Amino acid sequence: MTTFTYMWRLICYRRGWYIANALMWTIIYLMPIFPGLITKAFFDSLTIDSAVGYGTWGLIALLLAAALARSAMVLIGFITDVNFRFRMGMVLRRNLLEHILKEPGARAIPCSPGEAISHFRDDVDQSEEAVSWSVDVFGMTCFAAVSCFILIRIDAQMTMLVFLPLVIVVLAAQLATTRLQKYRADSRESTAKVTGAISEMFGSVQAIQVAGAEKRVIDRFRKLNDDRRKTMLKDKLMTEALDSIFSNSVNLGTGLILLLAGQKMRGGEFTVGDFSLFVYYLTFVTQFISNFGRFLTYFKQMAVALLRLTGILQGAPADVLTAPNSLHLQDEGMISTAAKLSAGEKLERLEASGLTYRYPETGRGIADIDLELKRGTFTVITGPIGSGKTTLVRTLLGLLPQDGGTVRWNGQEVKEPGDFFIPPRSAYTAQVPRLYSDTLRENILLGHPDKSGQLVRALHTAVLEDDLGHLQDGLDTVIGPRGVKLSGGQAQRTAAARMLVRDSELYVFDDLSSALDVETEQKLWSRLFRERGDATCLVVSHRKTALAQADHIIVMKDGRIEAEGTAEELLAGNESFRRLWHGDESSS
């Protein structure tokens, strides 16, 4: 998408508001035409006897009225500007967010969260700025055209001089384009790095403190800031230098006009009124010229913003950004009505064949995985670290984009696994639970309505009921950023409860019990077995309690299935499985 189409599409998003805005500002910019003519009449009335019939005081009153009217119009102009501008910025942010949410969960953004935030903030602002200024440029061009017409009728030669700087400004802006965009891209890049570093630092406070690396981390941060200072300086200097070229060429033009006007007035063909009109319009024309230059700068910088925003889309077309979506929040009723499955949709058989995913950075991943889950079965995926267990469940559930293979739900191919594998079809607990600084209740429900005691049941199955008593406010305890007030095991069980509170056909747990003590773990598994009904379970685990009760075990090695079967069969026939099993036993 070219920068121009991008801008055009943004304008089209709220065409009505844009037209209203453009109209308002054009009126605002055209209004100084009248005070100019009034001033001319005023000065002419002082020198030439055959004055217009208004009288001096009448002219002053007219001037005041014009100023007041313009102020009122500016007020309305701001209302239309804000309305258009923020709608446009919001639709960009909304579409960007929607796209990120649609991407496979484990690879939603191609950069650190901090850098993504800088895209949302600065690149959207930049786009807004350019589009918003286009209105001013339009209005000012109208003013320039009208004033040009009036001035030419008075003196064509002088008018030429007034508008000459415009040529210089456009030329300078064109010549500087490459530099301008390079410096802007560099400064945006280094700003993103600083923002990224801040979020990384706050995200890893404990690791940094434990390593005693505060000073080194801060030194690095200082270096990043220093880089940013340099690139920003270049960017700013370039922008300011252009700006000063714009305004100075305008000032030089003014000087020339004064010299020429002096001569002409001595000759008598140029009245004081004409001179005052030229000087009066000159300020507005110069404003137009330097603002036109500024708009050209913004427009070129918008190209950089567009490039960066397209980058975060990870290959999706840039049209996604400007899709005309409504900004209104959906009615809350939408969420709960979706939560019913028809009889035909209930899970009977889930199959995957030839499932493949490779991490682009390392080339590792999984390849050619076939698996089949029947209703009500309990399947365990096991294997050494780095063998692809988590990658397998993530690819199956659409949290990573499949490189190959098909997934079938009751024989029907699943086209969009990311949208498909959600409650009430399937629920998932990640290996590392993500908790928020909110109450325990909200962390579990996440806005899900607590119907008919689901929460109590989920808490019981997840073996959390005893812990509640030890928390200050029970379910209403605020658990701190990332759930810092909970122990590792409590955090895992909270994540499990979050999954269990959503009735689903398929439950997928990734390494659920790693932080649990033996007793709690046994309770958890036995409750799960008892209370899951005929739900199907897919579990990543090394734990014997899980392995021993599994209907089917998949042993992974180097991204492929090495062996399958029940614990007994595998103990008899598979060396890797024996070693995984006995690694534990030999050391207890």
Next chain:
Amino acid sequence: MELDGITFGYDDQPTLKELHLRLKPGEVLGLLGRTGSGKTTLARLLLRFYDPQQGCIRLAGTDIRECKLAELRSKAALVTQNIEILQGSVRDNLTFYDDRITDEAIIGVLRELGLRGWYESLPEGLDTPLASGGGSLSAGEAQLLAFARVFLTDPGVVVLDEASSRLDPLTEHRLEQAVDKLLTNRTCIIIAHRLTTVQRADQIVIMEQGRIVEAGPRTKLASDPESRFSRMLAAGLEEVTV
């Protein structure tokens, strides 16, 4: 290491109550207890992420509140359950921008931890970028990297807080030799909910709801059939034979 009447709570309700504990230099303490019993909190106090509301912690006779934070944390190392991976190269993640650590030392440690195969699969070696939060790194590998961070420093006290919980039994077994080497001549606290992890401990402490409910030498507790520890051992064996 000495804990003298420690009481601490994140809010009004104390998480740890009146803890007393003594550990000789070079000894290994196994800290057991149900999830939520206060083990991790204790580890956080040792590294002064928080200070106790009552009582004090002494290292070699000095109150740790009198040490400089940087000094304390260069002496004490902590490996936790949750591993924080920064966006940056593998090297930066292991050294935290410490230029004094050579690449040879890093590769040596990775090899020792059984990450050689993983290291060799990296397209740009130690310069390979890791995504924020780990990206393609598995949680088990991330946990081994957290170990590597500690191996690259030279702490006097090591706290392992469920440090091997995400490893498969086989990898955990392989890691043991490396950990043995790490713990030589170092004081160590191993926090665990699984018994296999504490079998190298000299002392055992069992916590429940913020209090110590049992403490003593491991061999003595194991041979006493009345002790909680031996009961836990029995339960742990049951788990194996399910």
